[in-house]
Every structure is written in structure tokens, then in C-alpha cells.
Amino acid sequence: MERPVHWEHKILINELNQGKKLAKLLQNHLNAASSPETREFLVEKILSSYEKSLSMLNWGVLVNHHIPNANLLEVQRSGVNNSLRNEISSEEAFKKRKVEQRWTEQVKVCSGKGLEGPFDDGYSWRKYGQKDILGSKYPRAYYRCTCRRSQGCLAIKQVQRSDEDPAAFEVTYRGRHTCSHVTPSSSAVNDSRRQTKLFRQRQEHQQRQQPDDELSFDVREAVEVKTDDLDINGYIFPSFPLTPIGNENVEENFFGESLIGTSFLDSFSRPFVSPATSDSNHFSPSPNNLNNFGAAHNAQTPESDLNDIISAPASATNSPIGGDLNFSNMDFDPSFLFENL
DNA sequence: GGCATTTGACCCGT
């Protein structure tokens, strides 16, 4: 009997194979007259590859096999079409709902410069709700990616003014972006339009009310982001484009080379830099903008051959945190590997 | 007309 190979297994195997191949390349480069930058780049890639693998294991990716289903969720959350809702198993919908909420990240946004400095996390958000939270002075606003309708992107975020520091806003990201990254042009257009509208609203608002009770605050307007409150409990890795592997045996390919080809390194390595706000004053809410992965990816390595080495297709998967987490300090429990594999 | 926001109502988990 052949054990079913889940896609998470394939990702892990892919990543390990990637590391192996990179190590071999590094071995070749040690003897050749290649530049130190090349070797350093390879080392970085190898380390990141294995760190990703270990991270996946530590975060229990192999245990979970659910993939959020946008359509089902859409129906499940519908408050009108009850007949259609009843056609779907409530139990199934319940499961989908639970897995959808696993990924949570929190960043702290401080509107230090008031309302002038637009903060853009690189995505276009649409507000879909606001709720007074028990025990909190300020209401919580709910945003979802504007690509939800067009591309079924499930990323959402919550913005709430901090009780302790009213000048600070806590932004919680949930879900991951499955949409294509917004283009600078479209983002700029939307921003311009929204900023104009928001500016007018605030002008009217300030004339009528005291400024503190407004939560029409837009996260783009903040200029400082703190990531010390990052909550990565239940972090779920972004989905990656997987090359179909077929029915290869896991054990045969665990350290083989046949699976190399589609890496999800880029999904992690892609720095989260807003196309709309390249201003250095703006900080994208990625807790790891400066981590080694992004740095390695951004490095202007002189060797063009690295393009052939790392030939991962660009993933359309993005997360507000760039899908990048710094796991460098994580411990790896070997028993976990064997228990899950 | 299209899109975003507002807000009361509704749904679901605890």
C-alpha cells in the first residue's frame, strides 16, 4: 500500500531537495573561481531552505491538510441565502471556518505623523464592518482585500485603536493573499481617490465630533509600524504553486533530485515592499523585512547564473507580512519529523 | 454605473 502524499509533504520534500541541490552547487563553486558573493548567496539560500523545512515541521504544516475554500466560505457566511446555506453541511462549513482563522498576525501601527503620511501595506483593502469591542474604548474595523471578488483573495485585516496608546493602532492580519499583487498604478489611483475622500470626511468629521472617536482611520495613514506584538500562533504557510509530482514514492525522493524545479523560496523571499509607497518613511508591516531571506533575495548578486539556480516561479501568494517569518531561533525536534513522516 | 463606506441585522462559537 502506498501512503498518500499530501501536498505539504511535497513542499517539504521540494524544499529539502532544493537545499541539497544548492549545497552541491556551492560545492562546485568552492572549487571554481567564483566570487565570494556567489558562495554567500548560496549559503543564504541553503540556510533559508532548511529553515523553511524545519519551520514547516515545527509549525505542524504536515498535520493540517485543509485549504481554505473561498466559495464555500462565501456561502457559509451568507446571512441571506439560508436555503443555499442549508444545502451545505454545517459541519463542513464549520471546519472551513475554523481553518480559515488560523493565520493571525498582529502589528502595531502608530500614527505618529497624524493623517498626512499615507501608510500603505501594499494591498488594497475594503472596509466591510465595524464593531464595538467589549472592554475596548475604540471600535474595531474590519477590512478585506479588494481582490476578494475578482480573485477570491481571503486576506482580511482588523484595525483597532489601542486603549493604552490612542495614537497607536493595532492591525491584525488574518488569512493570506491569494491575489496578484496590486499594481502601482492601480494602487495609486485608488489611494488618490480614497485619500481625497477620507480627507473630506475628516474635515467634516472634525467639525462635528471630537477626533478620538473616529475609526475611519485608514491604516495607510500611519507611518510607523511596530512588530513586537506579532502573534504567529497558528501561522499557516501560504499556499505555493506546486508542480505535480505524480506518484513518486516519498522515501525515494526524500533526498533525490527529481523534485527540484518548483521552489517556494520566492514566496518567502519576496520582500514586502509596497509598490505604492516606496517612500522610505513608510514601513511595510512585514516583521522580517530585514531578515536574511529577503536580504539574500534582494542582494544584487553579480552572478547571473544564480537566476538559473533559483528558478522558482513567482508565486501569486502574498501575505501582509511577506509570508516571511524569522525562524532562525527555532529549535528543531527530530522526533517531530519522524512522527509526522 | 461602479466602487467604497456605513451600519443595523444576522450568524456562529463559547
Place this chain on the structure above:
DNA sequence: ACGGGTCAAATGCC
């Protein structure tokens, strides 16, 4: 029952 999260109609802006 309560609170958090979401929906969708109403409204406004471009």
C-alpha cells in the same frame, strides 16, 4: 445569552 465577526442594504462619491 453574549460577544465577535460578517453580511448586505443604504448611501455617498467620482
